[in-house]
Amino acid sequence: xxxxxxxxxxxxxxxxxxxxxxxxxxxxxxxxxxxxxxxxxxxxxxxxxxxxxxxxxxxxxxxxxxxxxxxxxxxxxxxxxxxxxxxxxxxxxxxxxxxxxxxxxxxxxxxxxxxxxxxxxxxxxxxxxxxxxxxxxxxxxxxxxxxxxxxxxxxxxxxxxxxxxxxxxxxxxxxxxxxxxxxxxxxxxxxxxxxxxxxxxxxxxxxxxxxxxxxxxxxxxxxxxxxxxxxxxxxxxxxxxxxxxxxxxxxxxxxxxxxxxxxxxxxxxxxxxxxxxxxxxxxxxxxxxxxxxxxxxxxxxxxxxxxxxxxxx
Numbered sequence: 001x002x003x004x005x006x007x008x009x010x011x012x013x014x015x016x017x018x019x020x021x022x023x024x025x026x027x028x029x030x031x032x033x034x035x036x037x038x039x040x041x042x043x044x045x046x047x048x049x050x051x052x053x054x055x056x057x058x059x060x061x062x063x064x065x066x067x068x069x070x071x072x073x074x075x076x077x078x079x080x081x082x083x084x085x086x087x088x089x090x091x092x093x094x095x096x097x098x099x100x101x102x103x104x105x106x107x108x109x110x111x112x113x114x115x116x117x118x119x120x121x122x123x124x125x126x127x128x129x130x131x132x133x134x135x136x137x138x139x140x141x142x143x144x145x146x147x148x149x150x151x152x153x154x155x156x157x158x159x160x161x162x163x164x165x166x167x168x169x170x171x172x173x174x175x176x177x178x179x180x181x182x183x184x185x186x187x188x189x190x191x192x193x194x195x196x197x198x199x200x201x202x203x204x205x206x207x208x209x210x211x212x213x214x215x216x217x218x219x220x221x222x223x224x225x226x227x228x229x230x231x232x233x234x235x236x237x238x239x240x241x242x243x244x245x246x247x248x249x250x251x252x253x254x255x256x257x258x259x260x261x262x263x264x265x266x267x268x269x270x271x272x273x274x275x276x277x278x279x280x281x282x283x284x285x286x287x288x289x290x291x292x293x294x295x296x297x298x299x300x301x302x303x304x305x306x307x308x309x310x311x312x313x
């Protein structure tokens with residue numbers, strides 16, 4: 001099955017694997033923490049019965065506003081503007097703490113965000129250098145680039161973009177902004193392209209720079225860390241946590257969190273009587289799931305997707 005958002009052409013990644021991992025119960029309560037254009041939510045609702053409930057969350061007001069009427073008219077469904085880092089308080093406000101059967105987090109930028117030049121996420125279209133997932137909050141990528149010092153910029157490009165030419169790119173950006181503000185996506189892409197050696201390119205030279213700046217502008221790793229820490233409190237025993245990541249840093253964070261939550265702290269490991277507060281809270285279910293060759297051919301953005309699953313103990 002492929003669920004596509006009408007009008008957006010957005011196909012949700014690893015849909016069948018997600019539905020299988022969530023083991024959807026008809027009367028269950030589920031949270032789609034990254035609504036996007038509703039592909040995963042729509043498929044979840046199809047599997048819920050009259051007693052089921054689905055809460056969807058997205059930080060992008062455009063995503064919330066784009067929810068189609070069929071979803072909004074469904075009494076089992078609610079969509080709210082919010083951040084995954086606030087998931088504990090959002091769940092608590094709806095009496096869902098410890099009651100959720102499945103929590104899905106589909107990380108990263110959505111196809112509609114990438115495809116809208118005015119959002120500034122992609123160097124493939126010229127537009128204002130914004131990159132905020134919530135355009136009503138925080139500073140734009142252009143504002144961040146105007147004020148960040150060269151050392152921090154180099155560190156961000158290296159850490160979040162895993163960019164081996166981080167020093168060259170940071171120097172070039174700082175040199176250009178002395179002449180004039182960097183305000184457009186194509187301008188930033190051109191600066192990076194000129195700074196990076198031409199040999200052996202498999203991807204556009206600005207890809208990692210744009211990724212790194214987007215991640216820091218939106219505090220994506222901080223948001224993920226807070227959501228993961230809250231997940232065991234949100235889920236009921238037997239509830240499933242499903243996380244789709246597209247970046248190695250995110251995937252490592254998810255893997256380490258799930259592994260740590262599935263073990264006692266080292267001081268208690270192997271002890272016969274471990275206090276409740278130190279017992280494992282999650283059980284890791286299998287290895288990371290990747291998109292099939294068929295899915296990657298149909299949706300190239302699925303190529304780097306990794307799904308990890310854990311169950312609340």
